[in-house]
Amino acid sequence: MRYKKMAPTSITTWLRIRGSYYFWVLVFFLFIFGIASFLYYATVKVDYVWRWYRIPQYFYYHDKVEILSEIEGKITKIIQKNGQAVVFIQEDGQVKQYTVPFKSLQVSEGDLIYPGDVLSSHEALRPGILLLGLWLTLKVSMIAISIGIIMGLITGLCRISSNPALKWTAITYIELVRGSPLLVQIFIWYFVLGTVLNAMFSRAGLPQIPPLWYGVASLAFFVGAYVAEIVRAGIQSIHRGQMEAARSLGMTYANAMQHVILPQALRRILPPLAGQFISLIKDSSLLGIIAIRELTKATREVVTTSLQPYELWFVCALLYLILTFSLSMFVQYLERRIVIS
Protein backbone atom coordinates (compact mmCIF):
# COMPACT_ATOMS: atom_id res chain seq x y z
CA MET A 1 0.00 0.00 0.00
CA ARG A 2 1.17 3.52 -0.73
CA TYR A 3 0.91 6.37 1.69
CA LYS A 4 0.79 9.98 0.70
CA LYS A 5 3.35 12.01 2.46
CA MET A 6 1.53 14.14 4.99
CA ALA A 7 2.01 17.84 4.54
CA PRO A 8 2.84 19.65 7.78
CA THR A 9 -0.51 20.82 9.14
CA SER A 10 -1.18 24.00 11.01
CA ILE A 11 -3.45 24.02 14.03
CA THR A 12 -6.23 25.60 11.97
CA THR A 13 -6.28 22.81 9.35
CA TRP A 14 -6.18 20.26 12.16
CA LEU A 15 -9.17 21.95 13.76
CA ARG A 16 -11.02 21.97 10.46
CA ILE A 17 -10.43 18.26 9.85
CA ARG A 18 -10.68 16.73 13.32
CA GLY A 19 -12.15 19.62 15.31
CA SER A 20 -15.79 18.61 15.16
CA TYR A 21 -14.98 15.07 16.30
CA TYR A 22 -13.19 16.23 19.42
CA PHE A 23 -15.88 18.81 20.03
CA TRP A 24 -18.46 16.03 20.38
CA VAL A 25 -16.09 13.99 22.54
CA LEU A 26 -15.95 17.01 24.81
CA VAL A 27 -19.74 17.23 24.78
CA PHE A 28 -19.94 13.62 25.95
CA PHE A 29 -17.63 14.15 28.88
CA LEU A 30 -19.41 17.35 29.88
CA PHE A 31 -22.69 15.44 29.80
CA ILE A 32 -21.33 12.66 32.05
CA PHE A 33 -19.79 15.24 34.37
CA GLY A 34 -23.11 17.08 34.52
CA ILE A 35 -25.02 13.95 35.51
CA ALA A 36 -22.41 13.00 38.11
CA SER A 37 -22.42 16.49 39.60
CA PHE A 38 -26.20 16.50 39.81
CA LEU A 39 -26.17 13.14 41.58
CA TYR A 40 -23.55 14.37 43.99
CA TYR A 41 -25.55 17.54 44.62
CA ALA A 42 -28.65 15.45 45.26
CA THR A 43 -26.82 13.26 47.78
CA VAL A 44 -25.66 16.35 49.64
CA LYS A 45 -29.15 17.83 49.69
CA VAL A 46 -30.79 14.65 51.01
CA ASP A 47 -31.25 14.78 54.76
CA TYR A 48 -29.03 11.82 55.46
CA VAL A 49 -25.74 11.20 57.18
CA TRP A 50 -23.44 9.38 54.79
CA ARG A 51 -21.15 6.96 56.54
CA TRP A 52 -19.20 5.27 53.81
CA TYR A 53 -16.43 4.29 56.23
CA ARG A 54 -18.77 1.72 57.74
CA ILE A 55 -19.24 -0.12 54.45
CA PRO A 56 -15.93 -2.04 54.12
CA GLN A 57 -16.72 -4.20 57.14
CA TYR A 58 -19.49 -5.87 55.14
CA PHE A 59 -16.91 -6.94 52.58
CA TYR A 60 -14.31 -8.28 54.98
CA TYR A 61 -13.62 -8.05 58.70
CA HIS A 62 -11.05 -9.15 61.24
CA ASP A 63 -12.19 -11.99 63.37
CA LYS A 64 -10.59 -13.30 66.54
CA VAL A 65 -10.05 -17.03 66.21
CA GLU A 66 -9.49 -18.95 69.46
CA ILE A 67 -8.76 -22.62 69.72
CA LEU A 68 -9.97 -24.03 73.02
CA SER A 69 -9.17 -27.26 74.76
CA GLU A 70 -12.03 -29.66 75.25
CA ILE A 71 -10.41 -31.85 77.88
CA GLU A 72 -8.50 -31.61 81.13
CA GLY A 73 -4.88 -32.80 81.21
CA LYS A 74 -1.22 -32.05 80.87
CA ILE A 75 0.59 -30.92 77.76
CA THR A 76 3.12 -33.65 77.21
CA LYS A 77 4.78 -32.29 74.11
CA ILE A 78 4.54 -29.68 71.33
CA ILE A 79 5.91 -30.42 67.87
CA GLN A 80 6.59 -27.65 65.38
CA LYS A 81 5.81 -28.44 61.76
CA ASN A 82 5.77 -25.94 58.80
CA GLY A 83 4.68 -23.02 60.96
CA GLN A 84 2.05 -25.16 62.70
CA ALA A 85 2.30 -26.50 66.20
CA VAL A 86 0.86 -29.83 67.22
CA VAL A 87 -0.10 -29.84 70.89
CA PHE A 88 -0.48 -33.18 72.69
CA ILE A 89 -2.64 -33.20 75.81
CA GLN A 90 -2.63 -36.33 78.00
CA GLU A 91 -5.35 -37.32 80.40
CA ASP A 92 -5.31 -40.74 82.12
CA GLY A 93 -3.34 -42.37 79.32
CA GLN A 94 -5.65 -40.85 76.69
CA VAL A 95 -3.95 -38.44 74.28
CA LYS A 96 -5.69 -35.72 72.30
CA GLN A 97 -3.89 -33.51 69.79
CA TYR A 98 -4.61 -30.02 68.46
CA THR A 99 -2.98 -28.33 65.50
CA VAL A 100 -2.69 -24.55 65.91
CA PRO A 101 -0.68 -21.77 64.20
CA PHE A 102 2.72 -21.72 65.93
CA LYS A 103 2.90 -17.94 66.20
CA SER A 104 -0.27 -17.59 68.19
CA LEU A 105 0.51 -20.44 70.59
CA GLN A 106 -0.37 -19.48 74.16
CA VAL A 107 0.68 -22.59 76.09
CA SER A 108 3.93 -24.46 76.62
CA GLU A 109 5.00 -28.00 77.47
CA GLY A 110 4.15 -29.14 80.97
CA ASP A 111 1.13 -26.80 81.39
CA LEU A 112 -1.94 -28.11 83.12
CA ILE A 113 -5.00 -27.54 80.97
CA TYR A 114 -8.70 -27.37 81.82
CA PRO A 115 -11.58 -27.55 79.37
CA GLY A 116 -12.16 -24.11 77.83
CA ASP A 117 -8.57 -22.97 78.19
CA VAL A 118 -7.25 -21.00 75.22
CA LEU A 119 -4.54 -22.89 73.36
CA SER A 120 -4.03 -20.24 70.69
CA SER A 121 -5.58 -16.98 69.62
CA HIS A 122 -5.12 -15.08 66.38
CA GLU A 123 -6.84 -12.65 64.09
CA ALA A 124 -8.13 -13.79 60.72
CA LEU A 125 -9.55 -11.90 57.74
CA ARG A 126 -13.09 -13.09 57.03
CA PRO A 127 -15.23 -12.36 53.96
CA GLY A 128 -18.19 -10.17 54.91
CA ILE A 129 -21.83 -10.79 54.10
CA LEU A 130 -21.85 -8.66 50.94
CA LEU A 131 -18.85 -10.48 49.49
CA LEU A 132 -20.46 -13.83 50.31
CA GLY A 133 -23.68 -12.63 48.68
CA LEU A 134 -21.80 -11.50 45.59
CA TRP A 135 -20.09 -14.88 45.34
CA LEU A 136 -23.39 -16.71 45.70
CA THR A 137 -25.03 -14.55 43.03
CA LEU A 138 -22.12 -15.24 40.70
CA LYS A 139 -22.20 -18.97 41.42
CA VAL A 140 -25.96 -19.34 41.03
CA SER A 141 -26.00 -17.29 37.81
CA MET A 142 -23.11 -19.13 36.21
CA ILE A 143 -24.55 -22.58 36.95
CA ALA A 144 -27.99 -21.48 35.74
CA ILE A 145 -26.49 -20.02 32.56
CA SER A 146 -24.54 -23.21 31.82
CA ILE A 147 -27.59 -25.43 32.26
CA GLY A 148 -29.74 -22.85 30.46
CA ILE A 149 -27.51 -22.93 27.38
CA ILE A 150 -27.84 -26.71 27.12
CA MET A 151 -31.60 -26.66 27.75
CA GLY A 152 -32.06 -23.77 25.33
CA LEU A 153 -30.08 -25.47 22.59
CA ILE A 154 -32.06 -28.70 22.91
CA THR A 155 -35.40 -26.89 23.16
CA GLY A 156 -34.51 -24.61 20.24
CA LEU A 157 -33.73 -27.63 18.06
CA CYS A 158 -37.00 -29.30 19.15
CA ARG A 159 -38.84 -26.07 18.40
CA ILE A 160 -37.86 -26.23 14.70
CA SER A 161 -38.37 -29.99 14.43
CA SER A 162 -41.19 -31.24 12.24
CA ASN A 163 -42.10 -33.89 14.86
CA PRO A 164 -45.23 -32.54 16.59
CA ALA A 165 -44.43 -34.17 19.95
CA LEU A 166 -41.06 -32.40 20.12
CA LYS A 167 -42.26 -29.16 18.59
CA TRP A 168 -45.39 -28.74 20.70
CA THR A 169 -43.59 -29.71 23.90
CA ALA A 170 -41.02 -27.04 23.15
CA ILE A 171 -43.69 -24.44 22.40
CA THR A 172 -45.60 -25.27 25.58
CA TYR A 173 -42.47 -24.99 27.69
CA ILE A 174 -41.38 -21.73 26.10
CA GLU A 175 -44.78 -20.06 26.30
CA LEU A 176 -45.47 -21.17 29.88
CA VAL A 177 -42.10 -20.04 31.18
CA ARG A 178 -41.91 -16.79 29.26
CA GLY A 179 -45.49 -15.92 30.07
CA SER A 180 -45.45 -16.31 33.84
CA PRO A 181 -43.60 -14.32 36.52
CA LEU A 182 -40.25 -15.71 37.62
CA LEU A 183 -41.29 -15.05 41.22
CA VAL A 184 -44.16 -17.52 40.90
CA GLN A 185 -41.92 -20.05 39.18
CA ILE A 186 -39.43 -19.90 42.04
CA PHE A 187 -42.28 -20.46 44.51
CA ILE A 188 -43.47 -23.47 42.53
CA TRP A 189 -40.00 -24.96 42.27
CA TYR A 190 -39.28 -24.63 45.95
CA PHE A 191 -42.61 -24.92 47.76
CA VAL A 192 -44.38 -27.36 45.44
CA LEU A 193 -41.75 -29.44 43.66
CA GLY A 194 -39.25 -29.02 46.47
CA THR A 195 -41.66 -30.18 49.15
CA VAL A 196 -42.73 -33.21 47.16
CA LEU A 197 -39.19 -34.20 46.18
CA ASN A 198 -37.70 -33.68 49.62
CA ALA A 199 -40.54 -35.68 51.19
CA MET A 200 -39.82 -38.50 48.77
CA PHE A 201 -36.10 -38.33 49.53
CA SER A 202 -36.63 -38.40 53.26
CA ARG A 203 -38.92 -41.44 52.96
CA ALA A 204 -36.20 -43.18 50.91
CA GLY A 205 -33.63 -42.22 53.51
CA LEU A 206 -31.75 -39.93 51.16
CA PRO A 207 -30.39 -36.47 52.08
CA GLN A 208 -32.51 -33.39 51.38
CA ILE A 209 -31.81 -31.03 48.48
CA PRO A 210 -31.08 -27.54 49.86
CA PRO A 211 -33.06 -24.51 48.57
CA LEU A 212 -30.04 -23.31 46.60
CA TRP A 213 -30.50 -26.06 44.03
CA TYR A 214 -34.19 -25.40 43.59
CA GLY A 215 -33.23 -21.79 43.01
CA VAL A 216 -30.62 -22.75 40.43
CA ALA A 217 -33.12 -25.07 38.74
CA SER A 218 -35.80 -22.38 38.52
CA LEU A 219 -33.37 -19.88 37.00
CA ALA A 220 -31.96 -22.41 34.52
CA PHE A 221 -35.46 -23.50 33.51
CA PHE A 222 -36.45 -19.87 33.13
CA VAL A 223 -33.48 -18.75 31.05
CA GLY A 224 -33.61 -21.95 28.96
CA ALA A 225 -36.92 -20.85 27.44
CA TYR A 226 -35.49 -17.50 26.34
CA VAL A 227 -32.29 -19.10 25.03
CA ALA A 228 -34.43 -21.55 23.04
CA GLU A 229 -36.15 -18.72 21.19
CA ILE A 230 -32.81 -16.99 20.56
CA VAL A 231 -31.33 -20.24 19.23
CA ARG A 232 -34.35 -20.81 17.01
CA ALA A 233 -34.15 -17.32 15.58
CA GLY A 234 -30.41 -17.77 15.02
CA ILE A 235 -30.84 -21.05 13.17
CA GLN A 236 -33.70 -19.73 11.07
CA SER A 237 -31.68 -16.67 10.11
CA ILE A 238 -29.17 -18.90 8.31
CA HIS A 239 -30.05 -19.13 4.63
CA ARG A 240 -31.97 -22.27 3.65
CA GLY A 241 -29.38 -22.95 0.95
CA GLN A 242 -26.77 -23.75 3.62
CA MET A 243 -28.79 -26.70 4.89
CA GLU A 244 -29.58 -27.79 1.33
CA ALA A 245 -25.91 -27.66 0.34
CA ALA A 246 -24.85 -29.65 3.38
CA ARG A 247 -27.60 -32.26 2.98
CA SER A 248 -27.02 -32.63 -0.75
CA LEU A 249 -23.39 -33.55 0.01
CA GLY A 250 -24.78 -36.53 1.90
CA MET A 251 -24.49 -35.16 5.43
CA THR A 252 -27.11 -36.19 7.95
CA TYR A 253 -29.29 -33.55 9.61
CA ALA A 254 -27.18 -33.77 12.76
CA ASN A 255 -23.91 -33.44 10.82
CA ALA A 256 -25.21 -30.44 8.92
CA MET A 257 -26.34 -28.77 12.14
CA GLN A 258 -23.05 -29.43 13.87
CA HIS A 259 -20.66 -28.43 11.09
CA VAL A 260 -22.58 -25.91 9.03
CA ILE A 261 -25.63 -24.33 10.66
CA LEU A 262 -24.80 -23.98 14.37
CA PRO A 263 -21.31 -22.47 13.92
CA GLN A 264 -22.84 -19.77 11.73
CA ALA A 265 -25.83 -19.27 14.01
CA LEU A 266 -23.59 -18.92 17.06
CA ARG A 267 -22.09 -15.69 15.75
CA ARG A 268 -25.48 -14.14 15.31
CA ILE A 269 -26.95 -15.20 18.65
CA LEU A 270 -24.07 -14.09 20.87
CA PRO A 271 -25.28 -10.48 21.33
CA PRO A 272 -28.88 -11.38 22.27
CA LEU A 273 -27.57 -14.21 24.49
CA ALA A 274 -25.39 -11.74 26.37
CA GLY A 275 -28.43 -9.54 26.97
CA GLN A 276 -30.39 -12.51 28.26
CA PHE A 277 -27.64 -13.57 30.66
CA ILE A 278 -27.25 -10.04 32.00
CA SER A 279 -30.98 -10.12 32.67
CA LEU A 280 -30.59 -13.43 34.45
CA ILE A 281 -27.89 -12.12 36.79
CA LYS A 282 -30.28 -9.39 37.88
CA ASP A 283 -33.25 -11.77 38.06
CA SER A 284 -31.30 -13.94 40.50
CA SER A 285 -32.08 -11.23 43.07
CA LEU A 286 -35.53 -12.85 43.41
CA LEU A 287 -33.99 -15.96 44.97
CA GLY A 288 -33.97 -14.18 48.33
CA ILE A 289 -37.60 -15.24 48.81
CA ILE A 290 -36.59 -18.87 49.26
CA ALA A 291 -33.89 -18.00 51.79
CA ILE A 292 -30.95 -18.03 49.43
CA ARG A 293 -28.69 -15.27 50.68
CA GLU A 294 -27.53 -13.85 47.37
CA LEU A 295 -26.43 -10.26 46.92
CA THR A 296 -29.84 -8.59 47.21
CA LYS A 297 -30.94 -10.62 50.22
CA ALA A 298 -27.55 -10.00 51.85
CA THR A 299 -27.91 -6.28 51.25
CA ARG A 300 -31.44 -6.28 52.69
CA GLU A 301 -30.20 -8.05 55.81
CA VAL A 302 -27.37 -5.59 56.32
CA VAL A 303 -29.73 -2.66 55.76
CA THR A 304 -32.05 -3.85 58.51
CA THR A 305 -29.20 -4.17 61.00
CA SER A 306 -27.10 -1.14 60.04
CA LEU A 307 -29.84 1.30 59.01
CA GLN A 308 -27.70 2.58 56.14
CA PRO A 309 -29.93 1.92 53.14
CA TYR A 310 -28.46 4.55 50.81
CA GLU A 311 -24.83 3.46 50.91
CA LEU A 312 -25.68 -0.23 50.84
CA TRP A 313 -28.12 -0.18 47.94
CA PHE A 314 -25.70 1.93 45.92
CA VAL A 315 -22.96 -0.59 46.64
CA CYS A 316 -25.32 -3.43 45.77
CA ALA A 317 -26.10 -1.85 42.40
CA LEU A 318 -22.40 -1.29 41.76
CA LEU A 319 -21.63 -4.94 42.49
CA TYR A 320 -24.30 -6.10 40.03
CA LEU A 321 -22.86 -3.65 37.51
CA ILE A 322 -19.41 -5.19 37.95
CA LEU A 323 -20.82 -8.68 37.29
CA THR A 324 -22.90 -7.70 34.26
CA PHE A 325 -20.24 -5.47 32.74
CA SER A 326 -17.60 -8.22 33.02
CA LEU A 327 -19.98 -10.65 31.32
CA SER A 328 -20.69 -8.12 28.60
CA MET A 329 -16.97 -7.59 27.98
CA PHE A 330 -16.36 -11.33 27.92
CA VAL A 331 -19.03 -11.88 25.29
CA GLN A 332 -17.68 -9.02 23.18
CA TYR A 333 -14.28 -10.68 23.35
CA LEU A 334 -15.83 -13.98 22.24
CA GLU A 335 -17.61 -12.25 19.36
CA ARG A 336 -14.36 -10.79 18.10
CA ARG A 337 -12.60 -14.14 18.37
CA ILE A 338 -15.31 -16.05 16.53
CA VAL A 339 -15.44 -13.54 13.68
CA ILE A 340 -11.69 -13.88 13.12
CA SER A 341 -11.56 -17.68 13.16
Next chain:
Amino acid sequence: MIDVQNVSKTFYVPHIVKALRNVTCKVDFGEAVVVIGPSGSGKSTFLRCLNRLEVAEEGHIYVDGIDILDRKTNINKVRAEIGIVFQSFNLFPHKTVLQNVTLAQTVVRKRSKEEAKNKAMALLEKVGIPEKANVYPDQLSGGQQQRVAIARSLSMDPKVMLFDEATSAIDPEMIREVLNVMQTLASEGMTMVVVTHEMGFAREAADRVIFMDGGRIVEEGSPEEVFDNPVEERTQKFLSQII
Protein backbone atom coordinates in the same frame (compact mmCIF):
# COMPACT_ATOMS: atom_id res chain seq x y z
CA MET B 1 -28.61 -43.92 -14.75
CA ILE B 2 -31.58 -41.69 -13.90
CA ASP B 3 -35.05 -42.92 -14.62
CA VAL B 4 -37.97 -40.60 -13.91
CA GLN B 5 -41.46 -42.10 -14.26
CA ASN B 6 -44.67 -40.06 -14.19
CA VAL B 7 -43.46 -37.66 -11.52
CA SER B 8 -45.81 -34.95 -10.26
CA LYS B 9 -45.19 -32.32 -7.63
CA THR B 10 -47.50 -29.66 -6.23
CA PHE B 11 -46.52 -26.81 -3.92
CA TYR B 12 -49.20 -25.77 -1.45
CA VAL B 13 -47.39 -22.91 0.23
CA PRO B 14 -47.71 -20.01 -0.38
CA HIS B 15 -50.00 -20.78 -3.33
CA ILE B 16 -51.11 -24.00 -4.88
CA VAL B 17 -48.80 -24.50 -7.83
CA LYS B 18 -48.58 -27.62 -9.93
CA ALA B 19 -44.86 -27.53 -10.53
CA LEU B 20 -44.48 -30.90 -12.26
CA ARG B 21 -47.14 -32.83 -14.17
CA ASN B 22 -46.42 -36.40 -15.18
CA VAL B 23 -42.79 -35.90 -16.09
CA THR B 24 -41.12 -38.96 -17.57
CA CYS B 25 -37.56 -39.07 -18.84
CA LYS B 26 -34.33 -41.00 -18.76
CA VAL B 27 -30.71 -39.94 -18.49
CA ASP B 28 -28.14 -42.47 -19.63
CA PHE B 29 -24.74 -43.04 -18.10
CA GLY B 30 -22.24 -40.45 -19.39
CA GLU B 31 -24.93 -38.31 -20.97
CA ALA B 32 -25.14 -34.53 -20.60
CA VAL B 33 -28.76 -33.39 -20.62
CA VAL B 34 -29.63 -29.70 -20.69
CA VAL B 35 -33.05 -28.57 -19.49
CA ILE B 36 -34.32 -25.25 -20.82
CA GLY B 37 -37.57 -23.41 -20.47
CA PRO B 38 -39.16 -20.17 -19.22
CA SER B 39 -39.09 -19.30 -15.52
CA GLY B 40 -41.74 -21.13 -13.56
CA SER B 41 -41.71 -24.01 -16.01
CA GLY B 42 -40.69 -26.48 -13.30
CA LYS B 43 -37.16 -27.19 -14.51
CA SER B 44 -35.52 -26.34 -11.17
CA THR B 45 -38.13 -28.35 -9.28
CA PHE B 46 -37.48 -31.26 -11.62
CA LEU B 47 -33.76 -31.06 -10.88
CA ARG B 48 -34.28 -30.77 -7.11
CA CYS B 49 -36.55 -33.81 -7.16
CA LEU B 50 -33.65 -35.88 -8.47
CA ASN B 51 -31.81 -35.78 -5.11
CA ARG B 52 -34.98 -35.41 -3.07
CA LEU B 53 -34.41 -31.81 -2.02
CA GLU B 54 -38.03 -31.66 -3.14
CA VAL B 55 -40.06 -34.78 -2.54
CA ALA B 56 -42.07 -35.80 -5.59
CA GLU B 57 -45.61 -36.79 -4.65
CA GLU B 58 -46.39 -39.20 -7.41
CA GLY B 59 -44.35 -41.44 -9.67
CA HIS B 60 -40.98 -43.07 -9.27
CA ILE B 61 -37.42 -41.80 -9.52
CA TYR B 62 -34.58 -44.29 -9.86
CA VAL B 63 -30.99 -43.13 -9.57
CA ASP B 64 -28.44 -45.83 -10.40
CA GLY B 65 -31.22 -48.37 -9.89
CA ILE B 66 -32.19 -47.13 -6.41
CA ASP B 67 -35.76 -45.96 -5.83
CA ILE B 68 -35.07 -42.65 -4.07
CA LEU B 69 -38.72 -42.08 -3.12
CA ASP B 70 -38.83 -45.34 -1.17
CA ARG B 71 -38.98 -44.59 2.56
CA LYS B 72 -36.50 -47.38 3.25
CA THR B 73 -33.83 -45.83 1.03
CA ASN B 74 -31.04 -44.11 2.96
CA ILE B 75 -31.24 -40.78 1.18
CA ASN B 76 -27.91 -39.57 2.59
CA LYS B 77 -26.11 -42.39 0.79
CA VAL B 78 -27.86 -41.55 -2.47
CA ARG B 79 -27.16 -37.84 -2.13
CA ALA B 80 -23.46 -38.50 -1.62
CA GLU B 81 -23.44 -39.95 -5.14
CA ILE B 82 -25.27 -36.98 -6.65
CA GLY B 83 -23.50 -33.64 -6.80
CA ILE B 84 -25.58 -30.49 -7.09
CA VAL B 85 -24.44 -26.96 -7.87
CA PHE B 86 -26.81 -24.14 -6.91
CA GLN B 87 -27.55 -20.80 -8.46
CA SER B 88 -26.52 -19.01 -5.24
CA PHE B 89 -23.36 -21.16 -4.70
CA ASN B 90 -24.23 -21.88 -1.04
CA LEU B 91 -20.61 -22.17 0.02
CA PHE B 92 -20.09 -22.36 3.78
CA PRO B 93 -19.05 -18.79 4.67
CA HIS B 94 -17.42 -19.72 7.98
CA LYS B 95 -14.99 -22.14 6.33
CA THR B 96 -12.10 -21.52 3.98
CA VAL B 97 -12.20 -22.71 0.39
CA LEU B 98 -10.12 -25.75 1.32
CA GLN B 99 -12.33 -26.57 4.31
CA ASN B 100 -15.41 -26.22 2.11
CA VAL B 101 -14.03 -28.90 -0.17
CA THR B 102 -12.74 -31.22 2.58
CA LEU B 103 -15.65 -31.04 5.06
CA ALA B 104 -18.01 -33.55 3.43
CA GLN B 105 -15.11 -35.84 2.52
CA THR B 106 -14.11 -36.25 6.16
CA VAL B 107 -17.64 -36.25 7.60
CA VAL B 108 -19.47 -38.36 5.02
CA ARG B 109 -16.79 -40.37 3.25
CA LYS B 110 -14.69 -40.72 6.45
CA ARG B 111 -11.50 -39.91 4.60
CA SER B 112 -8.42 -38.92 6.56
CA LYS B 113 -7.57 -35.21 6.73
CA GLU B 114 -4.49 -35.77 4.59
CA GLU B 115 -6.37 -37.70 1.91
CA ALA B 116 -9.20 -35.18 1.82
CA LYS B 117 -6.75 -32.31 1.50
CA ASN B 118 -4.88 -33.92 -1.38
CA LYS B 119 -8.14 -34.64 -3.16
CA ALA B 120 -9.34 -31.07 -2.55
CA MET B 121 -6.13 -29.51 -3.87
CA ALA B 122 -6.29 -31.66 -7.00
CA LEU B 123 -9.88 -30.53 -7.61
CA LEU B 124 -9.08 -26.86 -6.98
CA GLU B 125 -6.30 -27.29 -9.50
CA LYS B 126 -8.82 -28.71 -11.92
CA VAL B 127 -11.25 -25.78 -11.56
CA GLY B 128 -8.31 -23.39 -11.79
CA ILE B 129 -8.08 -21.72 -8.35
CA PRO B 130 -5.57 -23.65 -6.21
CA GLU B 131 -4.09 -20.35 -5.00
CA LYS B 132 -7.34 -19.45 -3.21
CA ALA B 133 -7.32 -22.53 -0.98
CA ASN B 134 -6.93 -20.64 2.29
CA VAL B 135 -9.24 -17.76 1.49
CA TYR B 136 -12.80 -17.34 2.78
CA PRO B 137 -15.57 -17.48 0.15
CA ASP B 138 -16.64 -13.84 0.58
CA GLN B 139 -13.28 -12.77 -0.80
CA LEU B 140 -13.92 -14.52 -4.12
CA SER B 141 -15.77 -13.39 -7.22
CA GLY B 142 -19.01 -15.11 -8.18
CA GLY B 143 -17.30 -17.17 -10.85
CA GLN B 144 -14.60 -18.30 -8.43
CA GLN B 145 -17.18 -19.17 -5.77
CA GLN B 146 -19.15 -21.26 -8.23
CA ARG B 147 -16.01 -23.12 -9.27
CA VAL B 148 -15.29 -23.88 -5.61
CA ALA B 149 -18.87 -25.16 -5.30
CA ILE B 150 -18.26 -27.44 -8.27
CA ALA B 151 -15.04 -28.71 -6.69
CA ARG B 152 -16.93 -29.28 -3.42
CA SER B 153 -19.50 -31.44 -5.22
CA LEU B 154 -16.84 -33.32 -7.16
CA SER B 155 -14.96 -34.11 -3.95
CA MET B 156 -17.58 -36.75 -3.19
CA ASP B 157 -16.79 -38.58 -6.47
CA PRO B 158 -20.41 -38.29 -7.60
CA LYS B 159 -21.88 -40.45 -10.32
CA VAL B 160 -24.18 -37.64 -11.45
CA MET B 161 -23.80 -33.88 -11.38
CA LEU B 162 -26.82 -31.57 -11.28
CA PHE B 163 -26.49 -27.88 -12.16
CA ASP B 164 -29.33 -25.59 -11.11
CA GLU B 165 -28.89 -22.38 -13.14
CA ALA B 166 -25.26 -22.40 -12.06
CA THR B 167 -24.33 -19.27 -14.03
CA SER B 168 -27.43 -17.12 -13.46
CA ALA B 169 -26.05 -15.20 -10.47
CA ILE B 170 -22.61 -14.53 -11.94
CA ASP B 171 -21.23 -11.42 -13.64
CA PRO B 172 -21.32 -11.87 -17.43
CA GLU B 173 -17.52 -11.66 -17.59
CA MET B 174 -17.12 -14.56 -15.16
CA ILE B 175 -19.64 -16.92 -16.73
CA ARG B 176 -17.16 -18.29 -19.25
CA GLU B 177 -14.80 -19.68 -16.61
CA VAL B 178 -17.62 -21.65 -15.00
CA LEU B 179 -19.00 -22.91 -18.31
CA ASN B 180 -15.50 -24.07 -19.27
CA VAL B 181 -15.31 -26.22 -16.17
CA MET B 182 -18.76 -27.67 -16.90
CA GLN B 183 -17.79 -28.34 -20.50
CA THR B 184 -14.64 -30.15 -19.40
CA LEU B 185 -16.74 -32.33 -17.10
CA ALA B 186 -19.15 -33.15 -19.93
CA SER B 187 -16.33 -34.06 -22.26
CA GLU B 188 -14.84 -36.33 -19.58
CA GLY B 189 -18.04 -38.33 -19.67
CA MET B 190 -19.64 -37.15 -16.42
CA THR B 191 -23.38 -37.81 -16.31
CA MET B 192 -24.91 -34.35 -16.04
CA VAL B 193 -28.30 -32.70 -15.83
CA VAL B 194 -27.98 -28.97 -16.42
CA VAL B 195 -30.72 -26.39 -15.98
CA THR B 196 -29.54 -23.26 -17.72
CA HIS B 197 -30.35 -20.18 -19.75
CA GLU B 198 -27.04 -20.40 -21.61
CA MET B 199 -28.17 -21.56 -25.04
CA GLY B 200 -24.63 -21.46 -26.38
CA PHE B 201 -23.54 -23.94 -23.72
CA ALA B 202 -26.58 -26.13 -24.43
CA ARG B 203 -25.71 -26.27 -28.09
CA GLU B 204 -22.03 -27.06 -27.52
CA ALA B 205 -22.07 -29.43 -24.58
CA ALA B 206 -25.46 -31.13 -24.53
CA ASP B 207 -26.06 -34.63 -25.80
CA ARG B 208 -29.76 -33.98 -25.44
CA VAL B 209 -31.94 -30.94 -24.78
CA ILE B 210 -35.22 -30.99 -22.88
CA PHE B 211 -37.64 -28.08 -23.21
CA MET B 212 -40.08 -27.72 -20.31
CA ASP B 213 -43.11 -25.49 -19.86
CA GLY B 214 -45.97 -25.53 -17.37
CA GLY B 215 -44.49 -28.47 -15.46
CA ARG B 216 -44.39 -30.70 -18.55
CA ILE B 217 -41.69 -31.84 -20.90
CA VAL B 218 -42.80 -30.23 -24.14
CA GLU B 219 -40.03 -31.28 -26.44
CA GLU B 220 -36.92 -33.40 -26.24
CA GLY B 221 -34.12 -34.16 -28.69
CA SER B 222 -30.59 -33.46 -29.83
CA PRO B 223 -29.48 -29.80 -29.71
CA GLU B 224 -29.78 -29.54 -33.48
CA GLU B 225 -33.34 -30.89 -33.46
CA VAL B 226 -34.56 -28.66 -30.66
CA PHE B 227 -32.76 -25.45 -31.56
CA ASP B 228 -32.88 -25.59 -35.36
CA ASN B 229 -36.07 -27.52 -36.10
CA PRO B 230 -38.37 -27.34 -33.08
CA VAL B 231 -41.58 -29.24 -33.68
CA GLU B 232 -43.79 -27.77 -30.97
CA GLU B 233 -45.19 -24.28 -31.32
CA ARG B 234 -44.36 -23.44 -27.67
CA THR B 235 -40.70 -24.29 -28.23
CA GLN B 236 -40.56 -22.19 -31.37
CA LYS B 237 -42.07 -19.24 -29.50
CA PHE B 238 -39.65 -19.59 -26.58
CA LEU B 239 -36.60 -19.82 -28.84
CA SER B 240 -37.72 -16.87 -30.94
CA GLN B 241 -38.03 -14.78 -27.78
CA ILE B 242 -34.55 -15.46 -26.45
CA ILE B 243 -32.36 -15.55 -29.51
